[in-house]
Amino acid sequence: xxxxxxxxxxxxxxxxxxxxxxxxxxxxxxxxxxxxxxxxxxxxxxxxxxxxxxxxxxxxxxxxxxxxxxxxxxxxxxxxxxxxxxxxxxxxxxxxxxxxxxxxxxxxxxxxxxxxxxxxxxxxxxxxxxxxxxxxxxxxxxxxxxxxxxxxxxxxxxxxxxxxxxxxxxxxxxxxxxxxxxxxxxxxxxxxxxxxxxxxxxxxxxxxxxxxxxxxxxxxxxxxxxxxxxxxxxxxxxxxxxxxxxxx
Amino acid sequence: xxxxxxxxxxxxxxxxxxxxxxxxxxxxxxxxxxxxxxxxxxxxxxxxxxxxxxxxxxxxxxxxxxxxxxxxxxxxxxxxxxxxxxxxxxxxxxxxxxxxxxxxxxxxxxxxxxxxxxxxxxxxxxxxxxx
Numbered sequence: 001x002x003x004x005x006x007x008x009x010x011x012x013x014x015x016x017x018x019x020x021x022x023x024x025x026x027x028x029x030x031x032x033x034x035x036x037x038x039x040x041x042x043x044x045x046x047x048x049x050x051x052x053x054x055x056x057x058x059x060x061x062x063x064x065x066x067x068x069x070x071x072x073x074x075x076x077x078x079x080x081x082x083x084x085x086x087x088x089x090x091x092x093x094x095x096x097x098x099x100x101x102x103x104x105x106x107x108x109x110x111x112x113x114x115x116x117x118x119x120x121x122x123x124x125x126x127x128x129x130x131x132x133x134x135x136x137x138x139x140x141x142x143x144x145x146x147x148x149x150x151x152x153x154x155x156x157x158x159x160x161x162x163x164x165x166x167x168x169x170x171x172x173x174x175x176x177x178x179x180x181x182x183x184x185x186x187x188x189x190x191x192x193x194x195x196x197x198x199x200x201x202x203x204x205x206x207x208x209x210x211x212x213x214x215x216x217x218x219x220x221x222x223x224x225x226x227x228x229x230x231x232x233x234x235x236x237x238x239x240x241x242x243x244x245x246x247x248x
Numbered sequence: 249x250x251x252x253x254x255x256x257x258x259x260x261x262x263x264x265x266x267x268x269x270x271x272x273x274x275x276x277x278x279x280x281x282x283x284x285x286x287x288x289x290x291x292x293x294x295x296x297x298x299x300x301x302x303x304x305x306x307x308x309x310x311x312x313x314x315x316x317x318x319x320x321x322x323x324x325x326x327x328x329x330x331x332x333x334x335x336x337x338x339x340x341x342x343x344x345x346x347x348x349x350x351x352x353x354x355x356x357x358x359x360x361x362x363x364x365x366x367x368x369x370x371x372x373x374x375x376x377x378x379x
Contacts, residue, residue: 013254097253098256099251141346209269229342
C-alpha cells in the first residue's frame with residue numbers, strides 16, 4: 001500500500017480552544033485508486049484520531065461526506081485522488097458555520113427543506129384503501145431526475161447567493177419543491193407558491209449555475225429553479241388576466 | 249462540550265473573486281451596463297428621428313466614426329460571448345420538453361434558438377434595407 005504520497009491540508013477547528021480555523025498538514029500514503037474519503041479515513045485511523053468529519057456509506061448514497069476539495073464542493077467518496085495534484089486542501093463545506101473540523105451546522109437547510117412542504121399534498125380525496133395513485137412512466141420521467149438528490153448540500157456551498165443572503169431558500173430545497181410540483185399525484189403547488197415566489201424564493205436566484213455544476217447526482221437544481229420562475233410568471237399572468245390556474 | 253460554531257466571513261465586495269465560475273457570471277452580469285447604454289442610445293436615436301430629418305442624419309453620422317464603430321463591434325462581441333451564447337446554452341434547462349418518457353435533446357432547443365436568432369436578425373437587416 002501507499003504508492004503515492006498525498007499532502008493533505010485539512011482545516012481544523014476546535015470550538016472549545018480555537019478562535020478561528022487553521023490548517024494541519026498530513027502526509028498520507030495513498031493507493032492510486034483511492035478517493036479523498038479514503039485518505040481522510042487513513043488520517044483518522046493512523047495519524048490523528050481527533051479529526052472530526054461526517055461519512056457513512058462510501059458509495060454516493062448517504063450524502064454525508066460533502067467537503068471543499070481544493071476549493072470545489074465535492075462528495076469526497078466520489079473524488080478520486082488520481083484526478084488531483086499531490087497537495088490537496090480539505091475544508092468544511094462553504095457557506096455553513098463550522099461545528100468542528102470538517103463538520104458543518106446544517107440546521108438552516110434542514111429547516112428550509114421542511115419549509116417547502118416536500119410531500120404529496122392532495123385536494124381530492126385519496127384513492128380507496130386498496131388502490132394506489134396511478135402514474136404513467138412518462139409522468140414519472142418529468143421529475144425523476146429531481147428525486148436523485150441525497151442532500152449532500154454541495155449546491156449550497158457552491159451558491160454565491162446563499163453566501164450573501166442566508167435567507168435564500170437555496171438550490172436543494174427549491175429543487176425538492178419542484179420535484180413535488182411536477183409530480184402528477186401532487187395538488188399542493190398553490191400551497192408552496194407563497195414560499196417559492198417570495199423574495200427569498202426562486203427570484204433570489206440569478207442563475208450562476210454553480211449548484212448544478214457541482215451536484216454529484218446531476219440533479220440540476222439551477223434548471224429546476226428556472227423552470228419554477230417560468231411557472232411562477234405564467235401563474236402571475238393567468239391571475240392578472242383572470243384565467244383560472246390549474247386545480248392544485 | 250459547548251457549541252461555538254465558527255462562521256467564515258464572506259466579503260460582499262470581492263466574493264466573485266473566489267472562483268472562475270463566479271468571475272464568468274459577473275462578466276455576464278456586467279453586460280447590463282451595455283444594455284443600459286444601448287437603451288439610452290436607442291432613446292436618443294428615437295428622439296432625433298421624432299425631431300427632424302436633419303437631427304436623425306446627425307445622429308446617424310455620430311455613430312459612423314471609427315471610434316464608435318470599434319466600440320459597437322467590441323460591444324457586440326462581448327455581448328455575444330457573455331450573454332447570447334451562454335443563455336442559448338442554458339435555454340434547455342429553463343424549458344425542457346418531454347415527449348412521453350423521453351426528453352427532447354438539449355441540442356434541438358439550442359439549435360432552435362440559433363435559427364430563431366438568425367431569422368430575427370435577417371428580418372431586422374431586411375427592415376433596415378441592408379439585405
